[in-house]
Amino acid sequence: MNKELVSDLAWGVGIVVLALASTHARKLGYIEAETVTRIVMCAIGLMVAWFGNRMPKKFVPNARARQAARVGGWSMALSGLIYAALWVFAPTQVAVVGGSAAVILGILVTISYCLSLRSKEKTRPAP
Numbered sequence: 001m002n003k004e005l006v007s008d009l010a011w012g013v014g015i016v017v018l019a020l021a022s023t024h025a026r027k028l029g030y031i032e033a034e035t036v037t038r039i040v041m042c043a044i045g046l047m048v049a050w051f052g053n054r055m056p057k058k059f060v061p062n063a064r065a066r067q068a069a070r071v072g073g074w075s076m077a078l079s080g081l082i083y084a085a086l087w088v089f090a091p092t093q094v095a096v097v098g099g100s101a102a103v104i105l106g107i108l109v110t111i112s113y114c115l116s117l118r119s120k121e122k123t124r125p126a127p
Contacts, residue, residue: 011050015043038087041095045084048103052076064117072110079106 022036052073082102086095 011047018043041087042084045080048080049077052080068114068117071113075106075109079103
């Protein structure tokens with residue numbers, strides 16, 4: 001099996017196991033329901049950061065594509081870390097709105113940068 005696929009599956013299984021363990025701890029009275037939500041949402045934010053960090057490390061043949069991958073990687077890694085931090089430290093309502101806004105902003109930065117590279121490529125004279 002592909003090493004990258006194993007890593008992706010491990011993240012998914014890890015979050016499910018974390019969610020089940022947290023739910024079990026809540027049922028036993030060790031933690032509150034809000035803590036379960038915060039734990040799982042923080043894990044999701046860390047997953048976004050992990051995948052964002054991996055983006056530029058993939059092989060891309062075109063220099064412009066590598067630039068886009070670097071910007072996309074940084075924007076998604078940072079937005080994932082902000083998302084995770086908000087779910088750990090901020091009030092729930094702030095975490096929902098701020099975390100969603102951080103991820104959406106990371107996606108918009110990536111898309112905007114890609115579109116700007118695309119327009120630069122179109123205006124560049126052919127060799």
